[in-house]
Amino acid sequence: MRILIFLILFIFNFVFADLVEIKGQLLSPSSESIITRHPQIIIKYPADISPVIKADSLRFLVNNVDYTNYVRLDLTTPEIVLFFYSVKPLNLGRNSIKVTGKLINDDIFENTFHINVNPSLSKEVSYYLGLIGKTKSNIEKSMYYYNLGSYYEKNGYQLDALSYYEQAIKLDKSNKKAKQSYDRIISLFPSKAMKLLNIVFDVSMVDINVLKRNSIYLFRCVIENYRDSPIEFNLDNFLIVSGNNYYQPLKNPVDYLRKMAQRGVVTLDDFAISNYLLSKDIYYFEYPDSFIVNSYSQVKVDLMFHTKGNEKEIVLQFFKPLEKAKKRELPAYFKLSFSL
Numbered sequence: 001m002r003i004l005i006f007l008i009l010f011i012f013n014f015v016f017a018d019l020v021e022i023k024g025q026l027l028s029p030s031s032e033s034i035i036t037r038h039p040q041i042i043i044k045y046p047a048d049i050s051p052v053i054k055a056d057s058l059r060f061l062v063n064n065v066d067y068t069n070y071v072r073l074d075l076t077t078p079e080i081v082l083f084f085y086s087v088k089p090l091n092l093g094r095n096s097i098k099v100t101g102k103l104i105n106d107d108i109f110e111n112t113f114h115i116n117v118n119p120s121l122s123k124e125v126s127y128y129l130g131l132i133g134k135t136k137s138n139i140e141k142s143m144y145y146y147n148l149g150s151y152y153e154k155n156g157y158q159l160d161a162l163s164y165y166e167q168a169i170k171l172d173k174s175n176k177k178a179k180q181s182y183d184r185i186i187s188l189f190p191s192k193a194m195k196l197l198n199i200v201f202d203v204s205m206v207d208i209n210v211l212k213r214n215s216i217y218l219f220r221c222v223i224e225n226y227r228d229s230p231i232e233f234n235l236d237n238f239l240i241v242s243g244n245n246y247y248q249p250l251k252n253p254v255d256y257l258r259k260m261a262q263r264g265v266v267t268l269d270d271f272a273i274s275n276y277l278l279s280k281d282i283y284y285f286e287y288p289d290s291f292i293v294n295s296y297s298q299v300k301v302d303l304m305f306h307t308k309g310n311e312k313e314i315v316l317q318f319f320k321p322l323e324k325a326k327k328r329e330l331p332a333y334f335k336l337s338f339s340l
Helices: 002-014 123-134 138-154 158-171 175-188 253-265 270-277
Strands: 025-028 040-044 059-062 071-076 080-085 093-102 108-117 192-196 199-206 216-225 232-233 236-242 245-247 291-293 295-305 314-319 332-338
Touching: 040 093, 040 108, 040 199, 059 080, 071 332, 093 175, 123 138, 138 158, 138 175, 158 175, 192 332, 199 332, 216 232, 216 291, 236 295, 253 270, 253 295
Parallel strands: none
Antiparallel strands: 025 040, 040 080, 059 093, 071 080, 093 108, 192 199, 199 216, 216 295, 232 291, 236 245, 236 314, 314 332
16 A cells, blocks of 8 residues: 555656646536535545545635535545535636645645536526515515525425524514424524524534433534634533533543443444444544634534433524633634434
């Protein structure tokens, strides 16, 4: 294997000289023009070049905004595969998706893909958008937005549906169908975000069934700071609440799982499978004494919790981060519910 990598590097260094061309393949969306503003984006780098790519150097930008913290990598195959589910909407029209990275000899490569968002490609969407533009009645607009939400939900675009249901509710608070549809999706959706005091708490529950059946829950959290001064927090600023029970994040998740297996709380099979599934991505379970998020930047935090079990719903809380400059706690209490 080392000889193969050396030969590949030899070719890059002496054949390609200063220019390194690495081509990834955009697997999803399969069409350059789509109707959803929240597509799943999948980019693959083939097996013959993946060994020379530094996986931890990869950066993922959407319209020149860095979303690397939102990307999931699959590193268990000879190919490197990047998964990005666009929780934040793409722009209408042309969008630029850029992947940059380094090779193990520190040469730099860059790939750019383009995705065009055009909801009017759907005749049904175009029809309702046309009706919305013609009427001045908020009640009628609310009904049309609800119909748009139903269309997107039926076609599997839940985030687009949520957006249209939300617009329907804003225009007509008595629109019960829109409210019920909105509440139903938001309770089931594994990725949620909340903004308070110019801080965004963006959370995705990672779907690993072997952990869930042992009442262990994994969350990928991104804290974005849009304030003019840095904020600071640590693991004590997070809790899971279920009924009258409170749970803090595990401080050493990998060691905790190992000890559970040694005590027989988790079977050896479940332990082995969970280790394998966790290895399919890059998780950061080594926590500093405190996390610092500078102004207009973000930090990713992977958290694992172990509960008593039998919960139907859990609430992940992030509360009272410290305003570093003034050494004062901010009155921000984030609460995001997840149905199990």
